[in-house]
Amino acid sequence: MSVLEMKVPSPGESITEVEIATWLVKDGDYVEKDQPIAEVDSDKATLELPAEQSGIITLKAEEGDVVQVGQVVCLIDMDAAKPAGSAAPAAEAPKAAEPAKQEAPKPAAAPQTYATGAPSPAAKKILDEKGIDASQVSGSGRDGRISKSDAELAAVPALGGSPMTATGSRSTTTTKLSVLRRKIAQRLVSVKNETAMLTTFNEVDMSEIFRLRKLYKEEFAQKHGVGLGFMSFFTKAVTRALQMYPDVNASIDGDFKVNYDFCDISIAVSGPKGLMVPVLRNAENMSFANVEGNIKDLAIKVRDGKITVDEMTGGTFTITNGGTFGSMLSTPIINPPQSAILGMHNIIQRPVAVDGQVVIRPMMYVAMSYDHRIIDGKESVGFLVAVKEGIDNPVEILLGGDERKGLGL
Secondary structure (H helix, E strand, O other), rough: OOOEEEOOOOOOOOEEEEEEEOOOOOOOOOOOOOOOEEEEEEOOOEEEEEOOOOOOEEEEEOOOEEEOOEEEEEEEEEOOOOOOHOOOHHHOOOOHHHHHHHHHHHHHHHHHHHHHHHEOOOHHHHHHHHOOOOOOOOOOOOOEOOHHHHHHHHHHHHHOOOOOOOOOOOOOOOOOHHHHHHHHHHHHHHHOOOOOEEEEEEEEEEEHHHHHHHHHHHHHHHOOOOOOOOHHHHHHHHHHHHHHOHHHHHEEEEEEEEEEOOOOOEOEEOOOOOOOOOEOOOHHOOOOHHHHHHHHHHHOOOHOOOHHHHHHHOOEEEEHHHHHHHOOOOOOOOOOOEEEEEEEEEEEEEEEEOOOOEEEEEEEEEEEEEEEEOOHEEEEHHHHHHHHHHHHHHHHHHHOOOOHHOOOO
């Protein structure tokens, strides 16, 4: 019997262990080569583990287990025959045409695998216990997969009664934090404890950016194949400000300050597994279309769980946009080992004084948190003012005085 021992591959440099987040197959299932069989969490990303060969799988680790890189997590019996129920129609013995056509729908049994939309083992157990039909549950995972959290949400109405009433359920659910979430928590606490973090605030007038987007959004999309959003303006304003105030584009390494002559901008993107920060390399050299296109591609990878560790490693400065969720004002936390982060917020029509007149303008509060050990107040305030100048007057400062040419039109 030929048995393949599948070991945990290294997801990236310095990562020595991962956590089995979800098995996408059950013990004894027949798997195809390259079929996703598990999702594993590292301290930087969630990755899919594909089957290295076809055969019957035997699981050697449980969901939630922390395993070392190189450890055997499952066995695949490569000599095992593919079950008749999952065989391709062409491989079946040639019988009468009509019965074959009647049997053709049977391969639809494939959706019973987690990878094509049915519940994961943990989710199936919850749904079975509550008597809930999986077809009535909307999955939030890739290809409509039903995760454990989807099943738990679907089970709430089935519990009967309101948790606020005396007769309703008062049960609680305890879920172990993923290794990624635990690492994030550890890093956030570390930042608060080990940096002298301060936040400075300002406000920007979005009127000119609104005008440019309204005037050129269709032409920009037709030419470049991507929308003209706010992030390209803020990214270009930030890279300009970083070149004006190089200490903001620096980090501390022990007793040394490390300055970077490039601007690698980390863009905070919300995904199914939490907040990820993919990096735009050398953003100072990117056009508006390049910035928008790269952000779109990275956001899709985060959403689909295909973002790699390398694509999230590094970064000299971070931009995060809490305004997409309705935040008016916040104090963002630095993304170590970086020394500063810019927080964007929601845009509200507010009365402001312009040339002695009260007018209504689309205004946004911006906040920059910074490590006071390496960045002084003069640099932090000057940096944020430089960002404000770029946003308030994008044509002259960010587009070189020619809005069409600056946008690549």
